[in-house]
Amino acid sequence: MDMVRRNLGWNKTEDAWCLAALVSTATLKRFWARIGIRRENFINICKAVEIENWEYIAEGYKIKKTEPLLAAAIADIPLNSETDKNFPLPENLPPVRNWVNRTKELDILKASITNSDITAISIVGLPGIGKTSLISQLIRQLHTENTCFTAVVWQSLESATGKAPPFDRIIDSLLFTLSNGDITAENDCGKKTENLLKILREKHCLLVFDRADTLLKAGKAKAAGYFSENCTEYAWLFKQLLETEHQSKILFTSRESLAELPPSLTREIQLNGLNQDAAITLLKYFNLTGNEEELAELSARYQGHPKALQLVASLIRDDDEFQGNVGKFLQDRDWLLIRDIKKLIDEIIARLSEIEQTCLSRISVYQTSEYPLSFAAIATQMPEVSKYELKENIILALKRRQLLYYDCQRESYKLHPLVQEKGDRLLNQNPKNVSIAHRQAYRYYISIPLKPKSEWQNIEDIKPLIRAHYHASQAEDLDAAKAIIAEVGEVIDWVRGFIQIFVTHRAMLTIPVRLLTVEESEETEEIKVQAKNQFSPTSPAPPAPPTPLFSALDFQ
Numbered sequence: 001m002d003m004v005r006r007n008l009g010w011n012k013t014e015d016a017w018c019l020a021a022l023v024s025t026a027t028l029k030r031f032w033a034r035i036g037i038r039r040e041n042f043i044n045i046c047k048a049v050e051i052e053n054w055e056y057i058a059e060g061y062k063i064k065k066t067e068p069l070l071a072a073a074i075a076d077i078p079l080n081s082e083t084d085k086n087f088p089l090p091e092n093l094p095p096v097r098n099w100v101n102r103t104k105e106l107d108i109l110k111a112s113i114t115n116s117d118i119t120a121i122s123i124v125g126l127p128g129i130g131k132t133s134l135i136s137q138l139i140r141q142l143h144t145e146n147t148c149f150t151a152v153v154w155q156s157l158e159s160a161t162g163k164a165p166p167f168d169r170i171i172d173s174l175l176f177t178l179s180n181g182d183i184t185a186e187n188d189c190g191k192k193t194e195n196l197l198k199i200l201r202e203k204h205c206l207l208v209f210d211r212a213d214t215l216l217k218a219g220k221a222k223a224a225g226y227f228s229e230n231c232t233e234y235a236w237l238f239k240q241l242l243e244t245e246h247q248s249k250i251l252f253t254s255r256e257s258l259a260e261l262p263p264s265l266t267r268e269i270q271l272n273g274l275n276q277d278a279a280i281t282l283l284k285y286f287n288l289t290g291n292e293e294e295l296a297e298l299s300a301r302y303q304g305h306p307k308a309l310q311l312v313a314s315l316i317r318d319d320d321e322f323q324g325n326v327g328k329f330l331q332d333r334d335w336l337l338i339r340d341i342k343k344l345i346d347e348i349i350a351r352l353s354e355i356e357q358t359c360l361s362r363i364s365v366y367q368t369s370e371y372p373l374s375f376a377a378i379a380t381q382m383p384e385v386s387k388y389e390l391k392e393n394i395i396l397a398l399k400r401r402q403l404l405y406y407d408c409q410r411e412s413y414k415l416h417p418l419v420q421e422k423g424d425r426l427l428n429q430n431p432k433n434v435s436i437a438h439r440q441a442y443r444y445y446i447s448i449p450l451k452p453k454s455e456w457q458n459i460e461d462i463k464p465l466i467r468a469h470y471h472a473s474q475a476e477d478l479d480a481a482k483a484i485i486a487e488v489g490e491v492i493d494w495v496r497g498f499i500q501i502f503v504t505h506r507a508m509l510t511i512p513v514r515l516l517t518v519e520e521s522e523e524t525e526e527i528k529v530q531a532k533n534q535f536s537p538t539s540p541a542p543p544a545p546p547t548p549l550f551s552a553l554d555f556q
Helices: 002-007 015-021 025-032 039-048 054-058 068-074 103-113 131-143 167-178 189-202 229-243 276-284 292-301 306-318 326-332 339-349 354-363 375-381 387-400 417-427 431-446 459-474 478-489 495-504 522-535
Strands: 120-124 151-156 205-210 249-254 266-270 405-407 412-414
Touching (some): 120 229, 276 292, 276 306, 375 387
């Protein structure tokens, strides 16, 4: 054990060891002090450092020949689970690997399942965001604490075909597990449900249904979040579990919202990415070469998406092109969807209707980090549908599928970077659609009312114009782009600095130089001569311009 932890570069009470083994620092200290610890804690400590023969050791194999430290540590470990105060862990409980701190989410879940008014909790989020790992970790923690639950059952609704398993298999598994095999399976769905509810009334159970999205309809915006026609038995079971009084709790994980669950009895929790510290900790598991700033930039690019970060970290570590160098990867890739990550996003994009894909692709042209995405902006991109259809069906469907979410602080909609890039790729399948989407975005921003020009004081006062200029440029609408510069130039008398600001602004880097000039004419030649004289190192310094209304820093 000591040799293994040294190879990992861990000290005897390493935080990462505690997290991986689900034990406290005090437990590790007792272990190394040759004080007896619980059997399950010993097993977890071994597994955390990839020692798989813990059973061989714990069952007493030649303890006298083992190192004195290890022998003393396991001497008082019970060889059965009779002393366990809580429920046994489900045999099919998914493993938790590379776990990083999600204390806030775990605390919310624990508080929710102890609330008598809430029968079920639905954890929703993008594929790979960590829903299954979070619930698996929750169960492991509850297992070590004094809780009311006497049994936990884990049922995965995922299969090799991508469809939900047959209902009979799931209900029979539930009955067999909770009754310890005492109940003979009935042939009638209703009787099976009655038997299950009887058990749930008699004892506190925790039922987990993982990947409930396999039960939902696909391909129709109006049907997003609703159970498929061939899953009516599941819908009936969940209805009974939620509306019948009993002592148990139900947890769902799903890539989409479960719209048919009674809202008064169910709480939906949207799981987002890891915070920066947790994301950096996750990346460090892969022994990459990179400073804190580079690791922070990598985590920010993917908004802390755990699965995406692990896939990217593996690529950086294993690919000869990068050899573990994070900085080289950041310089080499200006896209996010490497092949393995693209597969994850494609799985949920494939469930969209044509109108949902159209909307998603068009709104991907908006840079929501630069300006809030409003309903009006989305509506501008979808003139072929009514506002009611857009709001109540298309946007609602995208929200239920976790592809579009509402930021309450900014009072605007947002797309996850992975989703936005996928939308952009869908749009670019037809170059004509790209130009149309940018023209529509230009029309939206140019229509936003501004303060009177005499009141322009900072960058926020003309931000819609900056966005309009960007989209006009992307659509290669030269007249519109020049008109915006001319309008601002009427107020800002240091046009040279203004144009330089536009060129250097991060959102304008892709604008061709020709978009910032007028057509070839005598005026163009005059501007060129002036620019050459002004920027020539040998030319005399120009007179100091008047104090500007804006600073170049405002545009960065």
